[in-house]
Amino acid sequence: MNKFRGGILMLLSCAALMAGCSKDEASPVDETYPVIDITAANAFPKQCSVVERGKSFTFRATFSDNVELGSVSVDVHHNFDQHSHSTEVSACEMEAKKVANKPFLLIQDFPLAAGLTNHVLEKEIAVPADVDPGDYHFLVRVTDKAGWQTIKGISIKVK
Amino acid sequence: MTTSVWKGIFTAAFCMFSLLLHAQALRLSGSIVNAAGQPLANVRISLSAQNLQTTSDAKGNFRFENLQAGKYRLSAQLESYQLLQQELELSGDRQLRLLLHEQQHQLQEVVVRDNLVQQRKQEESLNVEVVKADFIQRNLGGSLMKTLERLPGIKTIGIGSGQSKPLIRGLGFNRVVVVDKGMKHEGQQWGADHGLELDQFAAGSVELIKGAASFVYGSDAIAGAIDVKPAPVPAAYTLGGAVDLIGKSNNDLYGTSVNVFGRNQHLFFDARYTDQRYGDYRVPTDTVFVYDYAVRLHNNQLRNTAGRESGMHFSTGYLSDHFRSIFYLSNTYSKSGFFANAHGLEPRRVDEVLHDASSRDIQLPSQRVNHFKIINRSSYQFAAHQLELELGYQRNFREEFSMYVNHGFMPPQYPESMTIPTDLERGFDKQVYAANLRDNISLGAHRLQVGLNLERQNNTIDGWGFLVPSFNQSTAGAFVYDKLKVNEDLLLHGALRFDYGQVKLFEYRDWFPSSINESGVAVPENVVRAADLTRSFKSLVWSLGMNYNREQLELKANVGKSFRMPIAKELGANGVNYHYFSYERGNPNLDPEQSYQLDFSAGWNAEKWSVQLSPFYNYFPNYIYLNPTSAHDRNYGAGNQVFEYEQSKVMRYGAELQLKYNFWRNLSTEVLAEYLYSEQLSGTKKGYTLPFSPPASLLLNLSWNPELRGLANSYFSVDLRMTAAQNSIVPPEKKTPGYKTVNVQAGTRFKVQGQEFQLSLQAQNLFNSKYLNHTSFYRLIELPEAGRNLILSLKIPFMINKAE
Numbered sequence: 036m037n038k039f040r041g042g043i044l045m046l047l048s049c050a051a052l053m054a055g056c057s058k059d060e061a062s063p064v065d066e067t068y069p070v071i072d073i074t075a076a077n078a079f080p081k082q083c084s085v086v087e088r089g090k091s092f093t094f095r096a097t098f099s100d101n102v103e104l105g106s107v108s109v110d111v112h113h114n115f116d117q118h119s120h121s122t123e124v125s126a127c128e129m130e131a132k133k134v135a136n137k138p139f140l141l142i143q144d145f146p147l148a149a150g151l152t153n154h155v156l157e158k159e160i161a162v163p164a165d166v167d168p169g170d171y172h173f174l175v176r177v178t179d180k181a182g183w184q185t186i187k188g189i190s191i192k193v194k
Numbered sequence: 195m196t197t198s199v200w201k202g203i204f205t206a207a208f209c210m211f212s213l214l215l216h217a218q219a220l221r222l223s224g225s226i227v228n229a230a231g232q233p234l235a236n237v238r239i240s241l242s243a244q245n246l247q248t249t250s251d252a253k254g255n256f257r258f259e260n261l262q263a264g265k266y267r268l269s270a271q272l273e274s275y276q277l278l279q280q281e282l283e284l285s286g287d288r289q290l291r292l293l294l295h296e297q298q299h300q301l302q303e304v305v306v307r308d309n310l311v312q313q314r315k316q317e318e319s320l321n322v323e324v325v326k327a328d329f330i331q332r333n334l335g336g337s338l339m340k341t342l343e344r345l346p347g348i349k350t351i352g353i354g355s356g357q358s359k360p361l362i363r364g365l366g367f368n369r370v371v372v373v374d375k376g377m378k379h380e381g382q383q384w385g386a387d388h389g390l391e392l393d394q395f396a397a398g399s400v401e402l403i404k405g406a407a408s409f410v411y412g413s414d415a416i417a418g419a420i421d422v423k424p425a426p427v428p429a430a431y432t433l434g435g436a437v438d439l440i441g442k443s444n445n446d447l448y449g450t451s452v453n454v455f456g457r458n459q460h461l462f463f464d465a466r467y468t469d470q471r472y473g474d475y476r477v478p479t480d481t482v483f484v485y486d487y488a489v490r491l492h493n494n495q496l497r498n499t500a501g502r503e504s505g506m507h508f509s510t511g512y513l514s515d516h517f518r519s520i521f522y523l524s525n526t527y528s529k530s531g532f533f534a535n536a537h538g539l540e541p542r543r544v545d546e547v548l549h550d551a552s553s554r555d556i557q558l559p560s561q562r563v564n565h566f567k568i569i570n571r572s573s574y575q576f577a578a579h580q581l582e583l584e585l586g587y588q589r590n591f592r593e594e595f596s597m598y599v600n601h602g603f604m605p606p607q608y609p610e611s612m613t614i615p616t617d618l619e620r621g622f623d624k625q626v627y628a629a630n631l632r633d634n635i636s637l638g639a640h641r642l643q644v645g646l647n648l649e650r651q652n653n654t655i656d657g658w659g660f661l662v663p664s665f666n667q668s669t670a671g672a673f674v675y676d677k678l679k680v681n682e683d684l685l686l687h688g689a690l691r692f693d694y695g696q697v698k699l700f701e702y703r704d705w706f707p708s709s710i711n712e713s714g715v716a717v718p719e720n721v722v723r724a725a726d727l728t729r730s731f732k733s734l735v736w737s738l739g740m741n742y743n744r745e746q747l748e749l750k751a752n753v754g755k756s757f758r759m760p761i762a763k764e765l766g767a768n769g770v771n772y773h774y775f776s777y778e779r780g781n782p783n784l785d786p787e788q789s790y791q792l793d794f795s796a797g798w799n800a801e802k803w804s805v806q807l808s809p810f811y812n813y814f815p816n817y818i819y820l821n822p823t824s825a826h827d828r829n830y831g832a833g834n835q836v837f838e839y840e841q842s843k844v845m846r847y848g849a850e851l852q853l854k855y856n857f858w859r860n861l862s863t864e865v866l867a868e869y870l871y872s873e874q875l876s877g878t879k880k881g882y883t884l885p886f887s888p889p890a891s892l893l894l895n896l897s898w899n900p901e902l903r904g905l906a907n908s909y910f911s912v913d914l915r916m917t918a919a920q921n922s923i924v925p926p927e928k929k930t931p932g933y934k935t936v937n938v939q940a941g942t943r944f945k946v947q948g949q950e951f952q953l954s955l956q957a958q959n960l961f962n963s964k965y966l967n968h969t970s971f972y973r974l975i976e977l978p979e980a981g982r983n984l985i986l987s988l989k990i991p992f993m994i995n996k997a998e
Binding site for chain 1: 606709821824833
């Protein structure tokens, strides 16, 4: 019985040691996600923003990371089937579901200069005059140097 | 350490083996009978001092020639008979008469007895665990791999109701070989969203080998091998079978497996049909958050995770004194749904009314897998040789169905001109032809195995989505393995293997035009995702090991090199994986992955307790790793994050501990602990761990085996599993908190009017704890694991005609 208790004790101390090793060490690697901030007054688009066909708008958002930013990518696609990957809490008023004929599609990546930890990105985006109006998703992705990615899905309307 | 140094050590060791070889000429012969005095044929007789083996002929006679004088341990073994072991001393020629007793309750159960398992462990320098059909019945999980998860060092990576792939010490996919009936099981090993196409009711026993096992199993056996063995052949002149019934509360599963077998002297058959159907599984939460998007669950059920699976098995063969040939035919089929709110990580708006109408229907998105196999295994014994040949064909056909979604530059409406069905997102059709030839040669104290493996794969793809191109692959390997019994206590092992492989990828071009940005001008183009590519690979691997068994002490050591050929996905992937929003880019220049591993094991077996500690150290000079980069790609990746295959140096170490203690005759306790550490030593993720690294865990068990009147083999057992947090992560993983779960197993056997019933009951996750599993496919969307699950299974074995 004594041997057994000794064994258990040994085991528990091993387990404690293991737990200790994996928990308390300060992590030497970057484990922080980059951040997309659209709270600034001049940030655009925001949840439920409206853009007009045949005109341009300025995409403006603030990106930050604890170590170094990687790149930004923007994807605008239709939401006529009302799928949802909005990461915003408040829902927008949706139009009726419909079939897409010539939906507005924009896929654009924006590499960022090396060494940035905070950056306000401003890009002109033109909306063609002949695209289908309706509900769209404006999907913003940002990575940091380590490969962590943050995605923000914003619901917008094309008028 | 350089390869040439190891080669030198190996050659030296091999020369020493040969010097120890010498011979004298004594004979040991005899006959074997049963309790009724009838001669027993096909009894496997082995002499442990020299690793000699033979089988008795039709008259029950056997004979060993050219023996040296000395002490031997003889063992005689025949299915459905108790193992006979006896010590004997040979100073001149000797004749024996052996008597074998029939096993009680012997029906279609696995005959491997504990001392045989013990012997297997003592003669293998790698870490081996053997589990039998009763372990499977006791711990029955959602799949065979899930059932094996109770063993230390084994985890699974999976999706939904138990569909899972094995992880041995944190490595999985194409770094673990699964062998079924002597043949490497070939499915879509690289995918995390489906399981292995194996029927756990058809498994006789499972041997789990941890460590560098490439020297026997070839490419991929870097972490080890899981060898699923068929049920043993029935005893002569029997006709019988068994009916298994099973029910599970969590996903309302019900199923059955029916088995019939029979044999005369030389011919036998064994047939089995398994059918299981289940509904959506339940989790202990009513809301899950997919990308911060709240998904309400109807009755705590994961929408559309219902499924059904069936398995058909038939084996037949001829068995005689020195020759046996068995055909195994099997077909497994499964159809199951994917969690509708998160097929891919995109929480698409789903028709909740449609899905919630029934918890048992399978709507889109779903998958269907069919795996067909035909294998012939033959062996022929002559003089000191035992020749073994396996020939096999298997076809794995897997399809993923989902509503058409125009990701990226795909047209908004699915064109009517397309010949691919609108709901077929991906299809994979794999056909594999394989042959294995081995000769086991007994040469004095040496037991030599030489072998050859050949395999040819043809893979084609289908569907409107693209991840991996079609490819063909041919591999050939030859090995020699020597086991030398230096004395009664010490065994030495040495092995060398050479492999050659060629993989040929075929061009794939998109069916839709992308808007390709060439110096500021957008040009529509059907892009070539994969180009024709032919690569060939060579590899030389080796292994050296020893076993030292003296009285209660068991020591093992092994050092070996393993390898893995890059797979088609790693060489030629070029598409967006919408499960992870990742644009995965293959690397056509990858080298074969190499791995060096050092394994130790020390055990002590006392009367009331036993302990075993198995540490290992593993180093990869060029681990193949899917690296999330900081770039996005517009033209090919539809704006998604680029994930690129790269190779980096990786170091891993860890250990498993097993401790058993018998308080008194009926009450025992068991402690199983495991720990693993991995670190990338070079490349862009230097300092990070590897993806899907299982956290440390500890399992405490208490078992009570009461002797109750009218009942046999009764057990009541409680497992408390404590899993530590996993805070070592690499993009795109998330830290996973620790958790505790309790599982309870109970069972017994009883007879009603002479008919035996074997009942087992399990409660998994007894307290319905809500926890996340770091190695689950659904971990990234914060989906908790299955809630409480009560599993009831009943086995009714029957015997129509019993051997006299």
